[in-house]
Amino acid sequence: MSISRDKIEQVAWLARIQLEESDKEALENKLSDILSMVGQLQAADTDGITPMAHPLDATQRLRPDEVTETNQRERFQAVAPETQDGLYLVPRVVE
Amino acid sequence: MHTRTLSELAQALQTGETTSEALTRETLERIRAHDDNYNSFVTVAEERALEQARAADQARADGNAGPLTGIPFAHKDIFCTEDLLTTCGSHMLDNFAPPYNSTVAQKLDDAGAVCVGKANMDEFAMGSSNETSYFGPVTNPWGEGLVPGGSSGGSAAAVAARLVPAATATDTGGSIRQPAALCGLTGLKPTYGRISRYGIIAFASSLDQAGTLTHDARDAALMLNTMAGFDPKDSTSLDREVPDYTDNLESDLGGLRIGLPKEYFSDTLSPEMAEQVRNAISEYEKLGATVKEISLPHSHLAVAAYYVIAPAEASANLSRFDGVRYGHRCENPQDLNDLYLRSRSEGFGEEVKRRILVGTYALSAGFFDAYYLKAQKVRRLIQQDFTDAFSEVDLIMGPTSPSPAFAQGDKTDDPINMYLEDVFTIASNLAGLPAMSIPGGMVNDLPVGLQIIGNYFDEARMLNAAHRFQQVTDWHQQVAPNSV
Numbered sequence: 001m002s003i004s005r006d007k008i009e010q011v012a013w014l015a016r017i018q019l020e021e022s023d024k025e026a027l028e029n030k031l032s033d034i035l036s037m038v039g040q041l042q043a044a045d046t047d048g049i050t051p052m053a054h055p056l057d058a059t060q061r062l063r064p065d066e067v068t069e070t071n072q073r074e075r076f077q078a079v080a081p082e083t084q085d086g087l088y089l090v091p092r093v094v095e
Numbered sequence: 096m097h098t099r100t101l102s103e104l105a106q107a108l109q110t111g112e113t114t115s116e117a118l119t120r121e122t123l124e125r126i127r128a129h130d131d132n133y134n135s136f137v138t139v140a141e142e143r144a145l146e147q148a149r150a151a152d153q154a155r156a157d158g159n160a161g162p163l164t165g166i167p168f169a170h171k172d173i174f175c176t177e178d179l180l181t182t183c184g185s186h187m188l189d190n191f192a193p194p195y196n197s198t199v200a201q202k203l204d205d206a207g208a209v210c211v212g213k214a215n216m217d218e219f220a221m222g223s224s225n226e227t228s229y230f231g232p233v234t235n236p237w238g239e240g241l242v243p244g245g246s247s248g249g250s251a252a253a254v255a256a257r258l259v260p261a262a263t264a265t266d267t268g269g270s271i272r273q274p275a276a277l278c279g280l281t282g283l284k285p286t287y288g289r290i291s292r293y294g295i296i297a298f299a300s301s302l303d304q305a306g307t308l309t310h311d312a313r314d315a316a317l318m319l320n321t322m323a324g325f326d327p328k329d330s331t332s333l334d335r336e337v338p339d340y341t342d343n344l345e346s347d348l349g350g351l352r353i354g355l356p357k358e359y360f361s362d363t364l365s366p367e368m369a370e371q372v373r374n375a376i377s378e379y380e381k382l383g384a385t386v387k388e389i390s391l392p393h394s395h396l397a398v399a400a401y402y403v404i405a406p407a408e409a410s411a412n413l414s415r416f417d418g419v420r421y422g423h424r425c426e427n428p429q430d431l432n433d434l435y436l437r438s439r440s441e442g443f444g445e446e447v448k449r450r451i452l453v454g455t456y457a458l459s460a461g462f463f464d465a466y467y468l469k470a471q472k473v474r475r476l477i478q479q480d481f482t483d484a485f486s487e488v489d490l491i492m493g494p495t496s497p498s499p500a501f502a503q504g505d506k507t508d509d510p511i512n513m514y515l516e517d518v519f520t521i522a523s524n525l526a527g528l529p530a531m532s533i534p535g536g537m538v539n540d541l542p543v544g545l546q547i548i549g550n551y552f553d554e555a556r557m558l559n560a561a562h563r564f565q566q567v568t569d570w571h572q573q574v575a576p577n578s579v
């Protein structure tokens with residue numbers, strides 16, 4: 001199974017990963033190898049098999065809707081690249 | 096002191112032969128003097144460790160000491176440690192000092208254990224040789240230029256080099272057991288959900304599980320006693336009682352039923368490796384166990400299922416690294432997309448990007464059913480193989496890795512070949528089963544791992560089997576030639 005250059009570029013954009021032009025060919029080969037390897041799955045007979053999400057089939061727990069955490073905004077924002085007035089700064093989105 | 100196991104050090108602290116402060120100073124000096132040989136640490140936490148050591152000595156003086164009180168150890172750099180750099184082996188997080196503790200870090204702090212530093216690892220735990228770390232490769236104390244395995248390569252090298260008696264680690268597809276095998280250590284990956292994942296930087300959430308790297312099974316049991324337990328902060332944590340894992344270590348193995356999967360002794364395993372593993376298993380027969388061949392017929396699909404599920408979950412988990420809230424941010428972003436694109440492309444290394452791309456592809460429109468859903472169904476088939484096997488046997492044994500430690504650079508250009516390092520370990524992650532690797536022989540003067548896979552929550556039985564083996568063999572006591 002191989003993957004086309006166009007598809008790689010589309011997937012990279014979805015993942016917000018920038019690809020260097022010089023890396024694309026090697027990447028095309030390596031991704032095609034990986035997809036061929038995982039292609040073995042197609043041969044498995046999985047009719048009537050339920051997909052497995054949690055090994056012990058645990059489901060999400062619910063808890064009472066109570067406040068358990070305190071507000072630590074300053075502490076959490078201390079590790080951010082850029083903040084102002086308690087807000088995270090990003091380049092202007094709306095003109 | 097550095098040649099002793101964790102249990103022996105605990106004894107020395109208890110009898111007053113040494114103090115935690117003295118032990119911690121010695122540990123820190125040895126790391127400072129010798130870690131250039133291995134590169135097993137990303138961060139050494141000198142001041143913090145000494146403070147913890149003094150607090151541990153005080154706790155002991157006050158009569159509040161437990162088995163881990165005052166014991167120096169290393170955390171894999173994937174466990175968030177409050178105000179202590181936690182890089183996950185990545186440029187993306189090389190400036191990240193978390194504002195909170197992972198549950199594992201908190202439990203070990205509360206037990207009085209002394210974290211001397213953060214161990215090197217493959218970037219975001221993606222690798223089997225510790226060569227993808229942003230902080231450089233780790234060298235195996237068993238030989239110049241040999242990999243320690245991965246992703247918990249720094250944790251393994253630090254213990255094998257006798258810089259620390261124990262280290263925490265994580266295992267998503269073999270990242271505890273394969274380094275344990277390659278470095279001659281005891282590596283324990285418990286049942287999925289046994290140890291909280293809270294505060295462990297996520298790779299593949301349905302597979303990630305924390306565990307330990309130690310010299311022997313008794314030390315692993317002591318660490319697990321502290322690390323295990325239900326945690327409401329981890330939505331996949333399981334609410335089961337935590338037994339004292341040291342209670343059954345000495346139990347007799349008479350009547351223990353061991354299964355050897357025929358698929359694990361096929362062409363993928365060299366005759367020399369197979370011989371060592373079979374020799375190790377014959378020790379179990381001498382200890383009273385019965386051994387029979389079993390079949391895990393879907394084994395050949397495990398690597399393929401893993402390399403859909405793990406990258407898919409990783410691509411979702413790693414989308415949080417956006418250069419906005421924490422971690423690396425590019426210089427002078429022109430607009431929001433430029434900020435995302437450049438921050439992520441600069442912050443992530445090659446293998447991480449590759450897996451993000453594979454995962455994004457597998458989850459993208461039109462491919463989800465063919466890849467992710469198909470892999471989740473195959474995962475169920477693999478689990479069913481184990482369920483069938485455990486109706487006939489108590490433990491499953493076989494090799495941990497296809498070969499002993501290999502040379503740095505050998506597999507870096509061939510991802511598939513590197514992925515096959517985990518061919519024997521991945522299935523138990525997919526099924527969520529507990530598994531260990533213990534030293535079981537030598538090939539070309541390098542350690543060979545014996546893998547032990549148990550049924551759900553059967554860690555005590557695995558540890559019992561490992562401990563009894565270690566009482567009649569000395570593979571776990573072999574000292575790496577380049578250790579100090």
